[in-house]
Amino acid sequence: MAQTTDRNIARSTAVGRSYRKIERPLDNQGVPLRISQYYGDSTFDYRKAKNIPENVKKELDVVATTNKPLPKELADVVAKTAMEWAISRGATHFCHWFQPLTGSTAEKHDSFLDIKNGEAIENLSAGQLMQGEPDASSFPNGGSRSTFEARGYTSWDLTSPMFLLEGVNGKTLCIPTAFISYTGQALDIKTPLLRSEVALSTAATRFLKSIGQETARVQSNCGTEQEYFLVDEAFFYARPDLVMTGRTLFGSLSSKNQQLDDHYFGDISERVMGFMQELDYELHRLGIPAKTRHNEVAPGQYEIAPIFSNTNVSADNNQLLMATLKRIAIKHHFVALLHEKPFAGINGSGKHLNWSLSTVEGDNLLNPGSNPETNYRFLTMCSAVVEALFRHGGMIRAAIASAGNDHRLGANEAPPSIISAYLGDTLHRIFTAIKDGKAVTSSNETAMDVMAHQLANLSKDNTDRNRTSPFAFTGNKFELRACGSEMSIGLPLSILNGAVADVLNDTADLIEKAIASGKSADEAMKEVTKKWITNSYDVIFNGDGYSDEWVKEAEKRGLLNLKTTADALPMFIDEKRMQFLLNQKIFTKDELETRFNVLIERYNTLREIEFETLIQMVNQHVIPSVLDYKLQLGQVIKTQKEIGFESSVESGIYKKLNYTTETLFNRVENLNNGIKELPEDGPKVAKVISETLMPLSEEVATLCGEVEEIIPDDMWGLPKYYDMLFLR
Numbered sequence: 001m002a003q004t005t006d007r008n009i010a011r012s013t014a015v016g017r018s019y020r021k022i023e024r025p026l027d028n029q030g031v032p033l034r035i036s037q038y039y040g041d042s043t044f045d046y047r048k049a050k051n052i053p054e055n056v057k058k059e060l061d062v063v064a065t066t067n068k069p070l071p072k073e074l075a076d077v078v079a080k081t082a083m084e085w086a087i088s089r090g091a092t093h094f095c096h097w098f099q100p101l102t103g104s105t106a107e108k109h110d111s112f113l114d115i116k117n118g119e120a121i122e123n124l125s126a127g128q129l130m131q132g133e134p135d136a137s138s139f140p141n142g143g144s145r146s147t148f149e150a151r152g153y154t155s156w157d158l159t160s161p162m163f164l165l166e167g168v169n170g171k172t173l174c175i176p177t178a179f180i181s182y183t184g185q186a187l188d189i190k191t192p193l194l195r196s197e198v199a200l201s202t203a204a205t206r207f208l209k210s211i212g213q214e215t216a217r218v219q220s221n222c223g224t225e226q227e228y229f230l231v232d233e234a235f236f237y238a239r240p241d242l243v244m245t246g247r248t249l250f251g252s253l254s255s256k257n258q259q260l261d262d263h264y265f266g267d268i269s270e271r272v273m274g275f276m277q278e279l280d281y282e283l284h285r286l287g288i289p290a291k292t293r294h295n296e297v298a299p300g301q302y303e304i305a306p307i308f309s310n311t312n313v314s315a316d317n318n319q320l321l322m323a324t325l326k327r328i329a330i331k332h333h334f335v336a337l338l339h340e341k342p343f344a345g346i347n348g349s350g351k352h353l354n355w356s357l358s359t360v361e362g363d364n365l366l367n368p369g370s371n372p373e374t375n376y377r378f379l380t381m382c383s384a385v386v387e388a389l390f391r392h393g394g395m396i397r398a399a400i401a402s403a404g405n406d407h408r409l410g411a412n413e414a415p416p417s418i419i420s421a422y423l424g425d426t427l428h429r430i431f432t433a434i435k436d437g438k439a440v441t442s443s444n445e446t447a448m449d450v451m452a453h454q455l456a457n458l459s460k461d462n463t464d465r466n467r468t469s470p471f472a473f474t475g476n477k478f479e480l481r482a483c484g485s486e487m488s489i490g491l492p493l494s495i496l497n498g499a500v501a502d503v504l505n506d507t508a509d510l511i512e513k514a515i516a517s518g519k520s521a522d523e524a525m526k527e528v529t530k531k532w533i534t535n536s537y538d539v540i541f542n543g544d545g546y547s548d549e550w551v552k553e554a555e556k557r558g559l560l561n562l563k564t565t566a567d568a569l570p571m572f573i574d575e576k577r578m579q580f581l582l583n584q585k586i587f588t589k590d591e592l593e594t595r596f597n598v599l600i601e602r603y604n605t606l607r608e609i610e611f612e613t614l615i616q617m618v619n620q621h622v623i624p625s626v627l628d629y630k631l632q633l634g635q636v637i638k639t640q641k642e643i644g645f646e647s648s649v650e651s652g653i654y655k656k657l658n659y660t661t662e663t664l665f666n667r668v669e670n671l672n673n674g675i676k677e678l679p680e681d682g683p684k685v686a687k688v689i690s691e692t693l694m695p696l697s698e699e700v701a702t703l704c705g706e707v708e709e710i711i712p713d714d715m716w717g718l719p720k721y722y723d724m725l726f727l728r
């Protein structure tokens with residue numbers, strides 16, 4: 001029973017661990033530095049660098065916000081200053097940091113070393129800063145290029161700060177870059193996101209201009225709420241499924257899980273708090289504005305949310321945040337699980353994308369102000385977003401499709417796979433009145449009376465909370481809640497930006513026409529708001545998104561219900577649906593096809609790894625435990641027979657165990673055969689997997705859970721849910 005000992009060692013290791021203490025930096029008087037004194041210490045932003053002349057900064061800003069190419073002399077100033085800064089902090093290398101379609105980030109390191117006239121020197125040239133050339137053939141390309149033209153380029157993104165990556169024995173200067181093919185195709189997440197920002201800004205400034213408000217640029221903003229689990233490292237490595245797939249492929253639920261709702265916002269244990277403090281410290285040094293941290297609903301589940309920023313920076317920050325989360329967790333002997341569904345039967349993890357639009361001057365276009373009823377710009381903007389959701393909900397659904405997210409969307413914990421909008425009472429009341437041509441009344445309930453005079457005033461939140469909606473208006477922003485915890489947010493944000501830009505272009509057209517025909521801007525905006533709301537009213541849903549009635553109701557309304565990744569991804573190659581992305585030059589048809597192929601391939605591969613791992617674990621862990629127990633039971637039964645004693649208990653257990661295991665064995669055989677018979681073609685494989693093999697593997701998982709419940713605790717070799725969720 002060697003494996004049982006492994007579990008026991010893991011248990012005593014986890015329980016015996018203490019917290020990790022770090023030394024926080026102090027000032028001359030020994031007082032801990034304030035966050036603002038070390039915030040961004042590990043980042044380099046030319047806009048803030050003291051050693052870069054103001055006129056250079058201004059010229060670079062023009063390059064970053066217009067079509068103007070980057071002159072080498074300017075890049076050289078940045079390269080030299082950035083290198084000196086990095087070296088003074090102990091860096092020896094630099095790398096182009098980018099987001100290929102693997103779902104994570106990639107980096108190729110070069111040292112600053114150069115040889116000049118036979119002498120060793122440090123150097124970072126303008127060329128090295130501006131452009132890199134990683135071998136593109138090693139990254140997923142969805143079959144879009146043959147290997148002989150596998151050249152790819154990385155290109156410096158001026159708008160995202162560089163940062164220092166710290167290793168045990170040195171530091172590396174990371175330069176955020178986009179990754180583009182020899183032929184100019186976007187091979188990454190960032191390029192389309194940047195293009196979507198341009199499209200959105202163009203459309204939104206046109207809209208603003210049409211109503212007489214001039215601004216140079218409009219940007220989209222995003223604040224992410226990132227959920228994750230922590231399990232002790234010892235358990236992690238004793239569960240092959242966690243190591244190979246990031247989630248437990250089976251497990252019997254512990255008797256206490258989240259029924260008591262006592263974990264949410266609960267006390268944070270000392271060891272976990274120690275981790276969170278170090279994490280925040282590291283993030284702050286990296287210029288990631290971590291703000292909120294708390295326990296989540298499920299035991300062992302937590303959330304971290306930085307303050308929002310421009311979507312491109314927010315997308316880079318989220319990648320870096322996820323990497324830092326994992327890196328710091330290990331130092332505390334935790335493993336951070338970012339998978340959307342690490343444990344069956346309790347809540348999974350998502351990532352809420354709080355999204356808004358603002359002018360460069362910081363004017364939030366989704367801000368209702370004190371009189372939303374007559375804030376026509378606000379009403380037009382919100383109605384345009386709702387119309388965008390109505391028109392392009394299918395594409396937004398596709399953008400958040402993944403194997404992991406399939407376990408959440410539609411389960412009773414996460415927004416459903418039907419994309420709808422929740423507006424909150426105030427906005428819904430206003431929109432309904434506008435649609436019906438009725439007078440809009442203002443509600444004057446702004447303060448709440450809670451009958452406890454000791455308390456400070458509470459203002460009544462006019463957005464209310466409907467946690468079951470995948471897309472909700474929350475005060476002065478919309479919140480896309482259906483994104484998975486592990487995904488890169490760049491893809492859904494590009495699609496959302498593109499969808500809204502599409503409607504804002506039409507909005508500007510309509511308003512320009514109305515004004516040309518003699519209407520006032522307010523009248524024109526009222527008309528457009530009415531048009532969008534009337535048109536898209538079916539996508540608005542305020543009820544319980546988890547209910548079965550909503551599924552039926554949504555079907556009646558003609559809304560898409562794309563349940564699985566296999567159902568959702570074909571949106572990317574739907575000629576009609578992709579048109580808005582092509583029109584605005586956010587994606588080419590080829591690039592969408594690439595994403596479709598890469599994502600289908602990733603889905604299939606992940607699932608196949610899951611199936612193989614599941615089968616192995618049944619054969620190598622579950623069945624051996626069954627045999628041990630059967631042997632023990634058989635011994636008892638035999639002995640009882642010998643002494644002439646009859647008991648139905650042992651034979652009852654024996655029969656039940658035998659029956660369950662035989663069923664299990666049979667289903668595993670079916671799964672095995674199913675894998676062998678998979679077709680060649682990617683999309684077909686995805687269909688078979690999601691429709692046949694997934695249900696089969698879930699049956700296997702349930703049977704494993706049943707076996708786990710029969711086997712005595714000390715004969716079960718794998719860490720159980722109880723261990724992983726409660727022992728730390």
Ligand code: ADP
Binds near residue numbers: 305306355364476
């Ligand atoms: P919760 O949804 O948990 O109540 P909040 O709504 O206060 O939390 O904030 C969640 C995230 O929304 C944070 O990252 C915050 O910075 C971000 N946020 C707040 N205002 C905006 C905005 N105007 N645009 C985009 N994100 C925003």
Ligand code: MG
Binds near residue numbers: 225352474479
């Ligand atoms: Mg929120």
